[in-house]
Every structure is written in C-alpha cells, then in structure tokens.
Amino acid sequence: MHFNELGLAEPLLRAVREQGYDTPTPIQAQAIPVVLKGSDLMGGAQTGTGKTAGFTLPMLHRLALEPSKKDARGRVCIRALILTPTRELAAQVEESVRTYGKYMPLTSMVMFGGVGMQPQINALRRGVDILVATPGRLLDHHQQGTLDLSHVQIFVLDEADRMLDMGFIHDIKKVLAIVPAKKQSLLFSATFSDEIKTLADRLLNQPVLIEVARRNQTAELIDQKVHPVGRERKKELLAHLIKTGDWHQVLVFTRMKHGANRLAEFLNKEGIGAMAIHGNKSQGARTKALAEFKTGDLPVLVATDIAARGIDIDQLPHVINFELPNVPEDYVHRIGRTGRAGAQGEAISLVCVDEDIFLRDIEKLIKRSIPSEIVPGFEPPSGERAEPIVLGRMTIGVGGTRRGLAVVAPA
Structure with a gap:
C-alpha cells in the first residue's frame, strides 16, 4: 500500500513525499482511514511506530475541508487539541503538524510549562487552528481566561499510559470537562491497563480499536x-x-x-x-x-x-x-x-x-x-x-x- 491510496489530499501527499515516505507504517495504514471517516479511535502503539503521522495527516485533511472558524473578534478558533505528557513530545508533535501541513492554510502552536506565558498568550490572541499542549500549562491558560476550547472538533490524547504514570489523570478529567462533549476523540497508548480502559470509556464514543505493537514486544530489528x-x-x-x-x-x-x-x-x-x-x-x-x-x-x-x-x-x-x-x-x-x-x-x-x-x-x-x-x-x-x-x-x-x-x- 502507498500513501496515495489512503484518500489524503494532494497537499498532504506532497509534504509526505518531501519527507521521503511513500509506504505507510501499519498504524498509519489502519488509523488514517478511520480518522478520515470521523470515527473515534483507540490506538495501541508504542513510540516509533509512526503513530504521530497516523493522526496528524487525517486531522489536517479533515480540518482543511472547511475554512477556519472565527470568533466574535475575528480570531481563528482552536479546532484541534492534541494533549501530550511531556514538553519534548509536544514540541515534536507540533513540528510534525507543521511539516505535514506546510501546503495547507492551517496554523498551529505548541504550549508547555517552563517558559513564559506571554508569548503563548500573544500567539493565542492571533488565533490558531491546532493546539499541541501539555496538561498543566493548558489548564493555567484556561484559568487565566486566555484560552477558548469551545470550538474543538478533534481531540487527541497521546501516550495516555505515560500521562497516567505521571499523575495527570485529574488534569485530563479537567480538560475533558472544558472541551465540547460532541467531538472526534483519538486516544493512543502503548499499554491498555484498566485505568486506560476506564479513561477510554469516558472519552471515546464507539471507538475503532487498532493495536499494531502488542504490549511488551521488542522489535526484531x-x-x-x-x-x-x-x-x-x-x-x-x-x-x-x-x-x-x-x-x-x-x-x-x-x-x-x-x-x-x-x-x-x-x-x-x-x-x-x-x-x-x-x-x-x-x-x-x-x-x-x-x-x-x-x-x-x-x-x-x-x-x-x-x-x-x-x-x-x-x-x-x-x-x-x-x-x-x-x-x-x-x-x-x-x-x-x-x-x-x-x-x-x-x-x-x-x-x-x-x-x-x-x-x-x-x-x-x-x-x-x-x-x-x-x-x-x-x-x-x-x-x-x-x-x-x-x-x-x-x-x-x-x-x-x-x-x-x-x-x-x-x-
């Protein structure tokens, strides 16, 4: 199978080709059609399986189907929210969004703690379609009233197992209470503990389950x-x-x-x-x-x-x-x-x-x-x-x- 068989828009395929890829990984081949259809997804995938492109590519495709939403002041509204456990992962996911979305009229930003809030507030004022964030800083902005998540259509919870390991479960629940109830939700986790399943039951609506790297397998290579x-x-x-x-x-x-x-x-x-x-x-x-x-x-x-x-x-x-x-x-x-x-x-x-x-x-x-x-x-x-x-x-x-x-x- 090739990327051009998955139903992605040509600007995305062009960006993928520029990165030197023509064949999707197993999780990409399975996840992209599911996300394009608008279904919720529970993905079992470890780091290194290509899962980031598995959700960023179809997310960009879906967002580009309609023009950016504007609020009362004419600012672009956040339509996609990606939550990650660490600053490094947030930065890398947002880099992927920019890499694959370079030929699309969509804007993105990354938000995490450990740096000043003002540049993030300024970026939010300008408006973005896609926000990649860590839970703590996201909630800081929400409490200060600098963030509007009421227009979120796609919500991604990445590395959910590590989120729980790091004690973010209460923060995640707070975020779920802020974003709209009606949205497309995608959850990715390397392992499926009982806690993850409980979280998935709360977040996902009739999700498609995809598991490409069985728990605790190590790559043959x-x-x-x-x-x-x-x-x-x-x-x-x-x-x-x-x-x-x-x-x-x-x-x-x-x-x-x-x-x-x-x-x-x-x-x-x-x-x-x-x-x-x-x-x-x-x-x-x-x-x-x-x-x-x-x-x-x-x-x-x-x-x-x-x-x-x-x-x-x-x-x-x-x-x-x-x-x-x-x-x-x-x-x-x-x-x-x-x-x-x-x-x-x-x-x-x-x-x-x-x-x-x-x-x-x-x-x-x-x-x-x-x-x-x-x-x-x-x-x-x-x-x-x-x-x-x-x-x-x-x-x-x-x-x-x-x-x-x-x-x-x-x-």
Missing part, C-alpha cells in the same frame, strides 16, 4: 545485548565502548537526574561530547541538547525515562541502558527508540550484580533471554555481592524495601 560489569566500572566501560566502536548518536539511560548529570560530566572529561536532559534542566537547555543530538553534532545524550519520552529520531543506532530500569516495561519503551523504519538498531545494557533481579524481570516480560557478553578487561569482580539500590527515599532490589516498582520524583 533491535540487537539486544547485556555486558556484565562491576558497579564501579560502568562509566569506564561505556566510554570504552563509545570510543572503540566510534559510536555517534548514542542515547544513554540512567534512573535518576543526578546520575545523568554525573555521567555526562564524566564522558565530557573523557573527550566524548555529552549532555544530560531531565526535569531539572531548563526548557532551553533541553531543546538545545535534543536539537544538537538530532543533527549529530552531539554524540551522546544522557536521559532519564520521563525526559526521554518523545525523543523521536529516525535510524537512531545505539540505545544504552547505563542502568536497567526497575520497571520492566520501561526497558521496552527505552529500546524501542532504535531499530525503526526498517533500520537495524543496537540496545546494550551495562548490568552489575545489583541489577540481576531487574534483568530477570525484563526477560520474563519480553519472553526471551538477552545474550550476555563480557567485554575483555571489564570482567565483573568475582566477589562482588548484590546490594540494594537507593532511589530517593526508597531502596529497591536485593534487600530493598520494594522489589520492583518504585515511586520516584518525575524526571
């Missing part, structure tokens, strides 16, 4: 590997792998913000360009790091799980788990950022004895064992014993107060 190593030599091993492999565009995951900072500092001292992104970094610093990483000017990006949501880079060659996540599903999310669009990707985990318990949980979840390979010169010390891992005020792992899930400050 990702070469997964574990390097056992002593806990004190992980940083050295990572620097060794990057240098000897001459790696570029390496996304490295840590559990905590301070760990991301320390690792980035160490790599820079080793002559490897690295920056950390997490919730304590300013929006400007996060945007700069992400932009330089995307262009290849920054070889290594060190990220926490939440900060990395929405990092969407075609053909990202290397994802490194400097520390295994204590929530096994996060492993699937992390490594799903490589091996995309038919490209081979590599996911390497540096595992010390403290993390063996997490490795077993991950292998149980993905229903396969991950090949293990000791790097010569970095053999784990024979007498090293497992110790609990401290996460904030909680210890996890062997001897910890909690074995698996940990509640930690948002990253």
